[in-house]
Amino acid sequence: MESNFCCLNESDDLNILISNSSERLQIERTKTLFEEIRASLNNNDEEDRSFWRPVLPWGGVYTIRAGRKAISCIPLYVKVSLKNTCTIDGFLMLLYVILRDNQTFPREVGVFLGREFVEHFLYLMDSYDYTTVKMLWILDRMSKQQYRSVIHQAALEIDLFGNEHENFTKNLKEIMSTMQESLCTNWDCQARFQEFLEKTISINPPNELPQRDPIQSAVDQFFCPKNVLCQEFGCDGLREFSQRVFSHGPPPFIILNMQMWKSEELSYVPYHLALSHYRYSLEGATLFNKEEHHYSAAFQIDGSWMHYDGLRSDNLILLNKPPELLLLSSLVYVRCSDNK
Template sequence: MESKFCILTETEDLKTLISSTEDSLQIERTKTLFEEIRASINNNDEEDRSFWRPVLPWGGVYTIRAGRKAISCTPLYVKISLKNTCTIDGFLMILYVILRDNQSFPREVGIFLGRQFVEHFLYLMDSYDYTTVKMLWIWDRMSKRQYRSVIHHAALEIDLFGNEHENFTKNLETMMSTMQESLCTNWSCPARFQEFIQKTININPPHELPPRDPIQSAVDEFFCPKIILCKELGCNGLREFSQRVFCHGPPPFVILNMQLWKSEELSYVPYHLALSQHRYSLEGATLFNKEEHHYSAAFQIDGYWMHYDGLRSDNLILLNKPPELLLLSSLVYIRASDK
């Protein structure tokens, strides 16, 4: 079976995918996707009306040309089928809105993800080329260990079933990385000085509800200095942790992993949040349907909240109230000073 396919490197595949897409998208467009969504919101008098076309639908099928290296290969075209893409779809939608709605963010995000990646990502989303933008993320940002793939006749099937934080959040390189140093009071400690670096922000729910905002309290606990018993073998000293700081300065946006939180602990979600002495504002969230094992997303444009769900026919709608029967998977905050 494998002999029927021309095996290309991911770099070659990606270049072929992007170049062929740009060649096929020479149709003159008056507005980008972001401009279309914004215009639809601002010109919409009916609050329950959905966006006029499907946006970033679940899954996808892409046919790529094998190229000159495939002269002796059959078939000359290889179809790629995508399954369970909801583990990246919601975040891709939020990322697009954040980058298009904040002028300096594409340059900042490009430092971590690569300028070329950001440019291609925005171009493909602007041009409504949703399957290609998913392929861009899979080939450029994800490792092969993060998804399953299998060959069926003339098609490669890629299955992204899993956890959205594994498939998206952890692939943002070091953009959200934080560092915290610690020093043990015991001079004989085998590892007296330690440095802890964490690439994502996982905040734990409180054991009992604090008198103030539980999310801000959990964030403060994540960043604040603390003293605990040293856990090194044979050491009875105290380990003093410094204030946690961002490794590369305050990132343009942060994703808070909320999967451990229960709904009763989230009666209030703060619009503003202080992270390591920097002010952030709520921009979006991802939601999880436990029965369907399916992710969706919510985000705001011009003060209007929208719900995106790639599985639905009307998959981008104005949000008048919180979606029912959905669990909160993450909260996305942007650096407030740049809004």
């Protein structure tokens, strides 16, 4: 076996993948997957609290036709095996629920990720073509340096082992982009005016737990103006940071990276969050199993919480209580419709 970066580098790979999936899927359906999940909540009892079919199973195998690359006239097919997909699975499930649960969000997210991508993503999820959904994300959103492949004969293996924030959150482009300006009080400072852009909302736990909600406090700290000593070489001025603002207006959803937080710091997770004068409500979370080095996700529909874990046979179940022995990896909040 030889390890190298993925060889899927033709410009039309994504178009071929999408057209192939459209030809293969002839599924008659009257409800979206989201509507099926919502309906299952009303039919669940204490003995059967799982969804009626697997959703986004771990891994996957996708067959690609080589086409003009084939040497003979007989079409050559290559099987692409996906491994360690939990680094994108949970967020793909959350993205789907968010888009289906909020009617205006597909158009808003389409501005950043592309209208065609959003349309195909929702279509593939509703068609239960989960391996193609993953290939769509890999080929359309991810940099080839973010995953590695192993080539063995005519088979290609893509390994997504790693961190879910590297594989997903950082590939959302400018959705959560924020800007903060700073000005040094020293007129002789070589970089007196500076502008800082962040594509993710990175919050760190406070050194000392505040009396009120620590997560809201950390978010406020991220957005608030502040004064610090200037770090430019030879400058003894004071650098004044402005209020941080969203670069493109309030995003439809935000993801808080919680990997640096300890369990004892998260005894309380706020259902509502205020971000730069906008109100957001908790929609979901991703969870990390340290023993298995595995990610899963939880999300709410109509006030009920469900746990998704692609490794399990019944991988979508209704929750009676939070999953045990799991660490919080991220919190996902959606913009409330009553923002003014």
